[in-house]
Amino acid sequence: MKYNIATLPGDGIGPEIIDQAIKVLNAIGTKFGHEFDFQFGITGASAIDQVGNPYPDETHELCVKADAVLFGAIGDPKYDNDPKAKVRPEQGLLAMRKKLGLYANIRPVSTFKSLLHKSPLRHDLVEGADFVVVRELTGGIYFGEPRGRSEDGTKAYDTCLYTKEEVERIVKLGFEYAAKRNKKLTVVDKANVLATSRLWRETVQGMAGDFSDIELDYMFVDNAAMQIIQWPKRFDVIVTENMFGDILSDEASVITGSLGLLPSASVGTLTSVFEPIHGSYPQAAGKNIANPIATVLSAAMMLEISFNLIEEANAIRNVVDKSLEEGIVTEDISKEKPYKTSEVGDWLANNI
Numbered sequence: 504m505k506y507n508i509a510t511l512p513g514d515g516i517g518p519e520i521i522d523q524a525i526k527v528l529n530a531i532g533t534k535f536g537h538e539f540d541f542q543f544g545i546t547g548a549s550a551i552d553q554v555g556n557p558y559p560d561e562t563h564e565l566c567v568k569a570d571a572v573l574f575g576a577i578g579d580p581k582y583d584n585d586p587k588a589k590v591r592p593e594q595g596l597l598a599m600r601k602k603l604g605l606y607a608n609i610r611p612v613s614t615f616k617s618l619l620h621k622s623p624l625r626h627d628l629v630e631g632a633d634f635v636v637v638r639e640l641t642g643g644i645y646f647g648e649p650r651g652r653s654e655d656g657t658k659a660y661d662t663c664l665y666t667k668e669e670v671e672r673i674v675k676l677g678f679e680y681a682a683k684r685n686k687k688l689t690v691v692d693k694a695n696v697l698a699t700s701r702l703w704r705e706t707v708q709g710m711a712g713d714f715s716d717i718e719l720d721y722m723f724v725d726n727a728a729m730q731i732i733q734w735p736k737r738f739d740v741i742v743t744e745n746m747f748g749d750i751l752s753d754e755a756s757v758i759t760g761s762l763g764l765l766p767s768a769s770v771g772t773l774t775s776v777f778e779p780i781h782g783s784y785p786q787a788a789g790k791n792i793a794n795p796i797a798t799v800l801s802a803a804m805m806l807e808i809s810f811n812l813i814e815e816a817n818a819i820r821n822v823v824d825k826s827l828e829e830g831i832v833t834e835d836i837s838k839e840k841p842y843k844t845s846e847v848g849d850w851l852a853n854n855i
């Protein structure tokens with residue numbers, strides 16, 4: 504079968520790591536008899552430079568028409584230190600999320616045995632940790648109106664807003680993930696302070712009866728931040744609102760020592776987007792040293808979630824495990840004997 508993949512390399516190391524994912528997907532295509540068609544679009548700072556818009560209409564059309572979107576990274580330091588910049592690369596990401604209806608960001612957090620020594624936490628705390636953060640992605644304080652500055656510039660405000668429907672949609676997905684895994688769902692909120700969090704709790708309480716085989720608990724976000732460090736193995740699926748999910752998923756991603764290796768999916772109403780959780784790492788751009796694994800594993804998530812190609816997705820995960828065991832890794836993992844980005848990609852493709 505033929506699958507159309509809108510491919511958005513973006514900024515920094517984006518193009519290099521996307522190239523490796525394409526090699527790997529093509530190898531999967533050859534082995535399992537599928538055809539992957541990659542159509543390229545611009546986004547992020549490079550799109551601002553070319554057309555003045557970080558998510559141009561042509562890119563949006565490409566994504567809407569595709570079966571799935573494979574995304575590299577966006578961001579450029581020239582915008583980070585300029586709070587007055589009128590257009591920012593991140594706006595492209597937010598516009599894409601909103602326009603494609605990408606309401607759920609799925610970030611699996613798992614350990615790789617060969618990398619446990621890289622974890623900032625004790626070995627016994629992280630070994631076997633395996634959970635998923637399900638982050639609401641198109642609501643909350645990221646998008647609520649009104650937002651802005653007072654006329655004299657001395658006050659600024661953002662609005663955190665959720666509707667019951669938005670909460671139901673994401674929490675349902677959380678329950679479904681829990682059902683497929685270890686049947687435990689933790690709802691993270693700040694219901695002791697925020698009205699939106701109380702709406703979340705009330706909504707979840709109304710849904711719990713339909714998922715009575717799932718063990719459900721509620722946790723305040725400050726406590727969750729602590730427990731992710733203290734006892735990561737207690738979690739199975741975490742579901743939470745946009746900004747809490749932003750913060751907790753970064754925290755979760757480093758505890759396994761695998762930052763740079765973790766994939767993500769943003770599931771949407773029009774299509775879904777698959778991208779590494781790390782950023783555009785501009786210092787490494789063009790040097791052929793960035794770790795392509797997170798992007799390759801994002802491609803595996805795409806095969807599984809968007810195309811239902813489970814065996815193919817597992818073939819990618821297995822070859823990645825093998826590459827880590829055999830030390831075919833980039834310099835962030837091995838200083839002694841580092842391989843180049845493209846060499847890792849070639850090795851993976853050849854070993855599929």
Ligand code: IPM
Nearest residue numbers: 577578593594596597749752
């Ligand atoms: C992420 C990023 C984005 C976010 C930024 C780049 C807008 O941190 O995908 O987690 O805050 O959602």
Ligand code: MN
Nearest residue numbers: 748749750753
């Ligand atoms: Mn983030």
